[in-house]
Amino acid sequence: MASFDLYHHVTDQIIRSIESGTPAWRKPWTGDKGGAPFPRRGTGEHYRGINVLMLWLTAEEKGYRSPFWFTYRQAQDAGGQVRKGEKSATVVKYGTVDRKDEATGNDKRVPYLKAYRFFNADQIEGLPEEFYGTPAEAPRDLGTVADPSLDAFFAATGAVIRTSDKPEAYFSPAEDFIHMPPVATFHSAESYYATLAHEAAHWTGHKTRLDRFSRFNDRKAYAFEELIAEIGNCMTCASLGLSPDFDQSAAYLQSWLRALADDKRLIFKAASEAQKAADWLMKTAPAELMNERAAA
Structure with missing residues (x-):
């Protein structure tokens, strides 16, 4: 079985986003076709770094309106159930582990990258109402005039x-x-x-x-x-x-x-x-x- 190439996965997500129109994180006008606000864990904690980009891309592609993301187990703990057939999004964790350098015998810190699977609240039934998103925003005339x-x-x-x-x-x-x-x-x-x-x-x-x-x-x-x-x-x-x-x-x-x-x-x-x-x-x-x- 081929190994999971995380960088390839992220790049492919970006390519799909660009091919489909304006990327989700750059939109200085009113009105949208989907997407979600700044992504957050079910605990309310905001995501950081590349995970923001990856979850924004998924929300834009799938039209999710909720900012909240859960693992399968977290959804169950919150009283919800992921709907059958729903596909998860990838979230990554960067970290380091201490390993012995075989050549020198010294301890060294080795970076690692691990992928986790999360579901948007819009894919989960039975969660408290505050976890769900709002309807898509219609374009608004703000009165901005051309130069x-x-x-x-x-x-x-x-x-x-x-x-x-x-x-x-x-x-x-x-x-x-x-x-x-x-x-x-x-x-x-x-x-x-x-x-x-x-x-x-x-x-x-x-x-x-x-x-x-x-x-x-x-x-x-x-x-x-x-x-x-x-x-x-x-x-x-x-x-x-x-x-x-x-x-x-x-x-x-x-x-x-x-x-x-x-x-x-x-x-x-x-x-x-x-x-x-x-x-x-x-x-x-x-x-x-x-x-x-x-x-x-």
């Missing part, structure tokens, strides 16, 4: 940008267009254009432009592309006189790196590709528009 000069910048790139009430932001490589929710449903105009810059960075990778997708097409390529798009978003926003949300971007990038086994070299590779993406977007910007943005 004509920024709209002109993105129009000048030549990217086809489609808008509908669907609460998802994504780039479709197959059909070569960017989809955005209405600007009015975003919490701020800056978050709208930062999201659009992220998707526009993806847009530059198409075979008719930088042809990035054909150059990076191994198992980790989707996650690597997200690093590129997020760094490209920061570079583009800075060039447009917008203030990138560096705290959110740093957390976003860190999530990808952890999922890719903390390969720090990817940041340098992604930054190089992101610079090419930002340069591609900026080269079409009308000079008078950029002068106007600089003076604002």
Whole structure:
């Protein structure tokens, strides 16, 4: 029997999330198609690190609304029962064990990674009412208005940008267009254009432009592309006189790196590709528009 490859499992979850639309942990607009708030154990304790990412991905994929997760036994202890046929999600524990070094005879601390299986409260019958989630949120008109000069910048790139009430932001490589929710449903105009810059960075990778997708097409390529798009978003926003949300971007990038086994070299590779993406977007910007943005 083949051994369980945890890193492969996590990366595959991320790939499925990206393929299906906007990842669950990056959504600055109202309205959603599922997902859950910050994941918590049945005790109320919040998860940390890679487990947050993994449970968010599962909640987004399955449409779970509850933030609470239980082992099979914990569900029973809380008075519930996992429904027949429900599939568990993977949670990991990092730790160390002391072992004797055969070469030196000295004690050494060896790291380990262990997987556990958990179920969302939405998969469990009979739990107290407070463990269950709320209905999906409908998009709300927050009154956020577009910036004509920024709209002109993105129009000048030549990217086809489609808008509908669907609460998802994504780039479709197959059909070569960017989809955005209405600007009015975003919490701020800056978050709208930062999201659009992220998707526009993806847009530059198409075979008719930088042809990035054909150059990076191994198992980790989707996650690597997200690093590129997020760094490209920061570079583009800075060039447009917008203030990138560096705290959110740093957390976003860190999530990808952890999922890719903390390969720090990817940041340098992604930054190089992101610079090419930002340069591609900026080269079409009308000079008078950029002068106007600089003076604002």
